[in-house]
Amino acid sequence: MKDKKVRHAVGIDFGGTSIKMGLVNERGEIKAKRKFNTSEAPSQEAWLDSVSKNIELMFKEVPSAEATFAGIGVGVPGFVDFDRGFVYNLTNVPGWTAVPLVQLLEKRFGKIARVDNDVNAMALGECTFGAGRAYQNAVFVTLGTGVGGGILLNNNLFRGAYSMAGEIGHVSIDMNGVKSPTGKGGLEQYIGNRQIVERAVRLMNEGRKSIIKEMAKEASDDITPKLIEQAARKGDALALEIFDYVADCLATVFASVTYLIQPQAFIVGGGVAQAGKFLFEPLQQHLKERLSPYFSEHIVVKTAELGNDAGMIGSATLVFME
Amino acid sequence: MKDKKVRHAVGIDFGGTSIKMGLVNERGEIKAKRKFNTSEAPSQEAWLDSVSKNIELMFKEVPSAEATFAGIGVGVPGFVDFDRGFVYNLTNVPGWTAVPLVQLLEKRFGKIARVDNDVNAMALGECTFGAGRAYQNAVFVTLGTGVGGGILLNNNLFRGAYSMAGEIGHVSIDMNGVKSPTGKGGLEQYIGNRQIVERAVRLMNEGRKSIIKEMAKEASDDITPKLIEQAARKGDALALEIFDYVADCLATVFASVTYLIQPQAFIVGGGVAQAGKFLFEPLQQHLKERLSPYFSEHIVVKTAELGNDAGMIGSATLVFME
Structure with a gap:
């Protein structure tokens, strides 16, 4: 009833x-x-x-x-x-x-x-029912083919002046970086799924040792962020380095966003967020390095909870x- | 009455x-x-x-x-x-x-x-009585010793979750850039007054020809952004290049801010903004290059009007x- x-x-x-x-x-x-x-x-x-x-x-x-x-x-x-x-x-x-x-x-x-x-x-x-439910001001990020974002201010979606705010994947981490139709050095040009895989392949082609290649061969599968995560779980140095790099790119943008709009929390979802500690531990560390104490002590980073x-x-x- | x-x-x-x-x-x-x-x-x-x-x-x-x-x-x-x-x-x-x-x-x-x-x-x-009075959502930036910022959303100052939002001078333009207590690659590490002067001096020491040095000598004065502006007015190539660089750094952050919170306008004040077209023309151009059309067609950049x-x-x- x-x-x-x-x-x-x-x-x-x-x-x-x-x-x-x-x-x-x-x-x-x-x-x-x-x-x-x-x-x-x-x-x-x-x-x-x-x-x-x-x-x-x-x-x-x-x-x-x-x-x-x-x-x-x-x-x-x-x-x-x-x-x-x-x-x-x-x-x-x-x-x-x-x-x-x-x-x-x-x-x-x-x-x-x-x-x-x-x-x-x-x-x-x-931000209403999942990992961000305790926060009134939070930034949600989803890591996948692209990097998407949504901003909640006072428990409401913030859409900006023309309904298109929250495009965190286009925030630049390098003013002279990778060119795309949305600018130069946009975050998703570095940590989109394809870009993560390309980075692993490039470093291996440059001679870096890693179990990633043979794991892909054994599984008769392409190299994917998921497979790189599995290599990280086995302690593969290159795989760990790649997640550290992804975390540092993300931390660069999170620090910029924090200086700009100072949310209470970042909620990170999408496939790559499944990497758990391999992503979130370096992310917390790099974010701390990139923020002055007053900003870093207040900010929370959490994994999304609602999945699909x-x-x-x-x-x-x-x-x-x- | x-x-x-x-x-x-x-x-x-x-x-x-x-x-x-x-x-x-x-x-x-x-x-x-x-x-x-x-x-x-x-x-x-x-x-x-x-x-x-x-x-x-x-x-x-x-x-x-x-x-x-x-x-x-x-x-x-x-x-x-x-x-x-x-x-x-x-x-x-x-x-x-x-x-x-x-x-x-x-x-x-x-x-x-x-x-x-x-x-x-x-x-x-x-944003209430000056250059931003027509806009409900605007970002104000002041260029001086540091680079300061303030965000207006719905005609109100937006202070973030802990009263310190709007620190646009700390937004990173290069994840591996200049280190400071507020992170790496923060905007003001490149376009603060001192950094602008240091850039001019460094380029001249590297052999670049410019009238800046002799103008300073004639005026028995230090090199300042104001003096670089005067050199730009006389057509000095190095001075023009420096303002172009300052404009591009600023455009990088303005593009990131636009993707994130999509304001209607940026209002730029402070000493360096006095350079007028030497700053604002390349700023408009670089901003357009760094934004996809839907974002670039809506955004306005204006000089502050209230001065001191x-x-x-x-x-x-x-x-x-x-």
């Missing part, structure tokens, strides 16, 4: 490969999950149909949630105007340019709808924030 | 050399000014006495202001807890450690008092914000 007053929202993690849907309550708990392939819904109409069908299936699973259904939140991989509920463009999903998604959802379901970029949604999830659920939970949270 | 409803506040720009006081109205206009030497008030008691005496003199000058006197704001050169109205320490003023300044002022004058660091006060002044009055006007504004 108690749950009757707890609202529910559907959080949709819109990925390039699959669409993950969660029926989430106001405590951040996922009560039901559904998933379909992005390719199965090639048009916006087909996507809305699939979403609708899966919402019905989740309500069948959790009938009590229907009466407290507050709305739908979506985290998308691309550029969004949050205030207008408008999708400019999705990076890896054809057919999603200039879509008034909030309008389409509200018309279809008669409930509140919200859309934000996927990293903002994850940041909101982690962060997007669904955070997208649902967009609805609860209203 | 109309002015009767317009409140007045006293804004105090507390410098290491002199204390500048302004009687400021809510429109940001200075109606009277006073000044005394910091060394003339060696104790807190003597400082309060001098402030009191000068407030009386300003009210004699503008008698109508006394009835609308709202309070006193102070910008100090050092570390402050704004919320507690507490001065931790002033960098170049002995005897000002752990001072509950707001409490002392409120007890003495029976009016609202506020204290903030001097750069925050300048930022507030510029920014501190007084901004300190008074701290009172009006209440």
Whole structure:
């Protein structure tokens, strides 16, 4: 009976490969999950149909949630105007340019709808129900193919003047560094998944000894950050050095961000964050070296806690924030 | 008669050399000014006495202001807890450690008092009544011995979780760069006044031709950023190159700040900003190179407008914000 007053929202993690849907309550708990392939819904109409069908299936699973259904939140991989509920463009999903998604959802379901970029949604999830729940001001970073970020100020996502703030992966760590369409020396040009692997390969080609190569051969697999992490667990010096380097790049940006906006905490998620102590111990140490005591004593660095659920939970949270 | 409803506040720009006081109205206009030497008030008691005496003199000058006197704001050169109205320490003023300044002022004058660091006060002044008055989200930067900054979000100073945000001079432009107590590669290690001069001297010692040296000799003066600016006006290639370099360092940080918090505008003040087009033209150009189009098309860079009055006007504004 108690749950009757707890609202529910559907959080949709819109990925390039699959669409993950969660029926989430106001405590951040996922009560039901559904998933379909992005390719199965090639048009916006087909996507809305699939979403609708899966919402019905989740309500069948959790009938009590229907009466407290507050709305739908979506985290998308691309550029969004949050205030207008408008999708400019999705990076890896054809057919999603200039879509008034909030309008389409509200018309279809008669409930509140919200859309934000996927990293903002994850940041909101982690900072409301995950590793950042104790903090009002936190910066979330996710390490993957790219390096994404989201900023929470006063428990709210901070979107900047034109809805695109939080692009921590483009913060420069070297004014004369690697060129890209977003500038020179941007963080993700050094610690994106591909760049981490390229660094390992380059150092081995330069003659550095490491077990990474034979581990990849044994596993008949490419070298990946995961494999470098496994080598680090076995004490491989090169693998440890690579995580130390990744940590120092990250510490450079965390120090700059701290001097600039002084959050309470950094929450780090994504694949490379799975490396645990191999990443976080040097990260803490380098961050301390890079901050004056007054700044370093206050700052907290934590691993994200919600894993793959962060997007669904955070997208649902967009609805609860209203 | 109309002015009767317009409140007045006293804004105090507390410098290491002199204390500048302004009687400021809510429109940001200075109606009277006073000044005394910091060394003339060696104790807190003597400082309060001098402030009191000068407030009386300003009210004699503008008698109508006394009835609308709202309070006193102070910008100090050092570390402050704004919320507690507490001065931790002033960098170049002995005897000002752990001072509950707001409490002392409120007890003495029976009016609202506020204290903030001097750069925050300048930022507030510029962004309320100066070059930033059209923007709700702006970043103020002052170029001098050090590089200071203040961030305005939603027309309010943003102080971060522990009252010390906005230290833009410590943002790193090179993770392996110049070491200092605040990290590695901090912006002010490259474009502080002394560092600019050292760069000019080093390049001339390395054999670069320039009129800077003989200009200094003729003027019987040290090489200063001002003198390098004068050489730039005469078309000196080295002087122009130095401003281009300063602009590129600044653009690196402005790009990082834009990716992170996406303000509407940067407002640049301080001595080096007087170089006008020699600084701002390359700054605009480098910033554009360092930002993707969506970010670069929105961002504005402007010269500060209030000059030496920014501190007084901004300190008074701290009172009006209440």
